[in-house]
Amino acid sequence: MKGVNVEIMGQSLTVASDGGDEWARSLAATVDEKIRHIRASGQSVNSINLAILAALTFAEELERLRRDHQALISHLEALNQRLSAAIDGSEFPHGEEQAR
Numbered sequence: 001m002k003g004v005n006v007e008i009m010g011q012s013l014t015v016a017s018d019g020g021d022e023w024a025r026s027l028a029a030t031v032d033e034k035i036r037h038i039r040a041s042g043q044s045v046n047s048i049n050l051a052i053l054a055a056l057t058f059a060e061e062l063e064r065l066r067r068d069h070q071a072l073i074s075h076l077e078a079l080n081q082r083l084s085a086a087i088d089g090s091e092f093p094h095g096e097e098q099a100r
Helices: 023-042 045-087
Strands: 004-008 011-015
Touching: 004 023, 011 023, 011 045
Parallel strands: none
Antiparallel strands: 004 011
């Protein structure tokens, strides 16, 4: 897999991604932007700490998205069960039985 040159925190890096060069550039730009945002917040930290803070921020966002995703899956499963029950005739509006 061929790499693409990107710049993060003023450092030139060669990275590769299964998503291709544009995807790798986009990810690098997102990381660089997150680091710039942390820097702009007034925190005076060295480069390693900036990278760690950015990683922690991304980890928090990822965990929140995982939890949201699981909640959505659970909600969809519950809706699917209700729909299946309604189609099967075991659940009717206002407790009424469907005429067969």
